[in-house]
Amino acid sequence: MKKTYIGFAGLSLLLLLGTQTVQAQQGFGTDKPNKSAAVDIQSSKRGLLIPRVDLKSTVDAKTIDSPAQSLMVYNQATTKVGINDVTPGYYYWDTDRWVRFAKQSEITEITLDGDVTGPTNATVVGKIQGVEVSDINPTANQVLTYVPGTEGKKGQWTPTTITSSLISDARGITGIGITVGGTGNGAGSVLKDVTLSITHGGANQVMVTNADGTGTTWVDQSTLVPTTTNELTSNGNTMISTVNGVPSKTVDIVNSIGNSLDKDNKLVTTVNGKAGEGLDLTPAIQTEQLKTTVSAKDEKVTVVDTLDVDGKTTNYEVGVVEGKLNLGNMGGQVTTNQITNGAVTTEKIKAGKDGEVLVTEGDVTKWISQKDIVKANETVTTIKEGTNITVTKATDSHEYTLDVPTATKDVAGVVKAGEGLNVDGTGNLTVNYETAKEKLAKGNVISNSIVVNDGKGSEGSTFKDVSLEIKAGTNGQVMVTKEDKATWVAQSEIVPTTTNAIKTDGTNIVTTVNNQKAELTLAGDVVLKNGETVVGGIQGTPVSETKPAAGQTLVYNTTTNTWEPGTPNVGVDNVTDGKDLTAADGDAATIEVVNGGLKAVLVETSLRVKEESITSKEIKNGTIKPEDVAKAGKNQVLVTDSSGVPTWKNQNKVAPQFFYMPAVIFDTKSKGTGLERDLYQEYVNQFTGGKAGEGNANYPIAHGAGGYTMPYTGGIVGSTDAPADIAVFDRGELHYYVTYYDTKVFDNLKIDKDGKLTYNIIGNATPASYMNIVFVIK
Incomplete structure (x- = not known):
């Protein structure tokens, strides 16, 4: 039978039992003490109560037998026995004595002087390098500027607003x-x-103000002084001369003239359409004058005559050869009334000289030089481009555009x-x-040795970042103001090495501190004799100066009313106020007084077994019952750590030191490189059913070149009364290992500290392909 292999490699991951390393930690109020603490106490309503004792002195090694180094207690007693007195407060044992923790009120305050003054909790920078800082309050964005003093006053650092006068490297x-x-x-x-x-314009352009007056522009010079034009226009009996588009005043001209006979054969002359009075010519005709000959003087005029039928009137038709007629031929006497409208065209006007224009001056029209109209250099205006200024002339227009660019470097x-x-x-x-x-102002003023703006910093106060530091002196020096300057001096110059000598002088104790003497005279029960203290009395009762013998005590002599060395007579009958010896703690006593306890001691005495004094050797084997063991948290077991110290651990955490990751699937149908798989998260998904607490959630079970695939929907199934989830470790509590993989299927495997596997798929899996992934508990 032919077999078909599916391209998936199953991981057979087994859960093996191993050893468990338990940390030497104890938690109170928590079952997860911090890993850095041997004892972790957690409570939001209660505090830690340190043992309270009554110490006799700072060298008391009996109240607490053989105190260990750094042992801490709270002393309740106050003693007055001498230099080893104690007062209420916290003490710790240091080598051979109790050392008291100082209260805040007992700490001598240090006051600084120099640039920085005041107590250490309220320092003030009054100077910088010996130069005083003004007490004027600054405003926003001001900087400290040195202002020289006037009239004998010293200069100061003064808050100053930045102005152009303060910019020393300003440019022009x-x-x-x-x-x-x-x-x-x-x-x-x-x-x-x-x-x-x-920015210059184009060739032959000039700069002018634009039409709306808001800017300038380059225009072609011809738009300002165009090429001279001259045009004559007649309209009825008037004529206008237009030069460069500017019309002249209107002048009258003879536009039409004619003669005719009216009905009475009178001669009527009509000029510009207006007829004059008729002229009777009959009296002027003499005998033989009926026939009149009119001849043309030259070729400019033609004459045709006809005899009227009545024999009295001769008609003459006089024609003008227009092409040969000019005002000169006519003696300059033709008026506008004699010229027909539209009869004078440009070619009929006699041209002037080159450069002349036809103008009207008063009642006379004449040719004059255009130089008399347009001043020198105004006939042509040249608009040239300047540096970076361009001139553009619009097509078929006299407009010019001047373009001035935006400046760059x-x-x-x-x-x-x-x-x-x-x-x-x-x-x-x-x-x-x-x-x-x-x-x-993007810079900051920072300092490790100078407080800037009361510790708030000075962001955006300078053009560049500025770091200010107090220049250090040599070892052992302190900064002081000396000769108006901040300077470092040896601390011995300010606080010389303290000397302290104490000795006895007769009946006095003399102490000399830095050469200053003080005397103390003892009086009362204790006096000073020959440089030694002597107890001369007890509570005012004199003490005999007789030297005692071995075994003697001080006995009160009622005859001499003194304390004297002797042997006291103390018997049972002499003790009138004997006290009972009892067991401490009542019904919870740890020791029992069987008999003889009544009136057995001089002071009331109770006994109990000393804490932590009973060891296993005092306990009979097999006598400790489960109920004798102190209670711990729920579902905890008692184990010992690597140093042998017993400790309680959660039962679900007392697991093998290592275990195999639950089985997952690798999809090897396609090759891929740099693939990433979160081994830790898949382990959590399987132990919690994809969702912490009650209920389950779907999660993918396979991974390959295409990422996660094959969603798993079955969730986690537990036995009757089993918790909803299996307890899991945090990411940081585990080490991650791959102990075996098929090298023909995978390569380049890497696992980071969070349990994320990076790998390549280089071939398809076979039924013999698998990978072992091991989680090791730290």
Whole structure:
């Protein structure tokens, strides 16, 4: 039978039992003590109560027998036995004595002097390197500036607003073809060197103000002084001369003239359509004058005559050869009334000289030189491009456009006011300090040895980051003000090495501290004799000076009313106020007084077994019952750690030291590189059914080149009364290992500290392919 292999490799991961390492930790109020603590106490309503004792002195090693180094207690007693007195407070044992923790009120406050003054909890920077700091409160964005003193006063660091006078490396504005005005003509007015120039226009262009008056533009010069034109136009009995589009005044001309006979054979002359009175010519005709000959003087005129039928009137038709007629031929006497409308065309006007134009001056029309109209150099205007200024002439138009570019570091042009700059009404650039300080002041003043702005820092207070530090002196020196300067001096100059000598002098104790003497005279029960203290009395009762013998005690002598060395007579009958010996703690006593306890001691005495004094050797084997063991948390077991110290651990955490990861599937149908699989999360998913607590959630069970696939929907199934989930470790509580893999299927395996596996698929799996993944408990 042919077998078909499916491209999945199953991981057979087994759960093996092993050893468990338990940490030497004890938790109170928690079953998870912090790993860094041997004892972890947690409570939101209660505190830690330190043992309270009554110490006899700072060298008391009996109240607590053989105290261990660093043992801490709270002393309740107050003693007055001498230099080893104790007062209420916390004490710890250090080598051979109890050392008291100081209260805040007992700590001597250190007051600083020099640049920084005041107590350590309220220091004030009054000077910087010996120069005083003004007490004027600064305003926003001010900087500390040194202001020299006047009239004998010392200079100070004073909060100052940044102005142009404070900018020592300010740059200037220069112009190419542009006049820079203002104070200093632009010098020291900007942060960087600025050069301004007008962007030139095109060839033969000139700069003019645009139509709305809001800017300038380059235009072709011909739009300002175009090529001269002259046009004569007649309209009825008037004529107008238009030069360069500008019309002259209207002048009258003879547009039409004619003669005719009226019904009475009178001669009527009509000029410009207006007829005159008829002229009777009959009296002027003499005998033989009926026939009149009219001949043409030259070729400019033609004459045709006809005899009227009545024999009295001769008609003459006089024609003018228009092509040969001019005003000169006519003696300059033709008026507009004699010229028919539209009869005078441009070619009939006698041309003037080159460069002349026809104008009307008063009542006379004449040719004059155009130079008399257009002044020198105004006949042609040339608009040239300047540096970076371009001129563009519109097509079929007299308009010119001047383009001035925006200035850059490489191109001269119009300088736009950027952040921190304004343009005033006269076009001058000014510095807007409020914007400049906001945009340019990006630096911080920081210090490890100087408090800046009460510890708030000074972000955005300088142009560059500034670090201020107090220059250190040599070892053992302190900073002081000396000759009006901050300087480092040896601390011995300020606080010389303390000397302290104490000795006895007769009946006095003399102490000398730094050469200053003080005497103490003892009086009362204790006095000083020959340099030694002597107890001369007890509670005012004198003590005999007789030397005692061995075994003697001080016995009160009622005859001499003194304490004297002797042997006391103390018997049972002499003890009138004997006290009982009892077991401490009543019904919870740890020791029993069988008999003889009544009146058996001089002071009331109770006994109990000393804490932590009973060891296993005092306990009979096999006598400790389960109920004798102190209670712990629920479901905990008692184990010992690696150093043998017993401790309680959660039962579900007392597992093997290692275990195999639950089985998962690798999809090897497709090859892939750099694939990442979260081994820890898949372990958690299987132990919690994909969801912590009650209920389950779907999660993928396979992984390959295409990522996670094969969603698992079965959840986790537990036995009757079993918890909903199996307890899991945190990511950081485990080490992750791959102890075996098929090298023909996988390569380049890596696991990070969080349990994420990176691997390559290089071949398909076979029935013999598998991978072992082991989790080791830290």
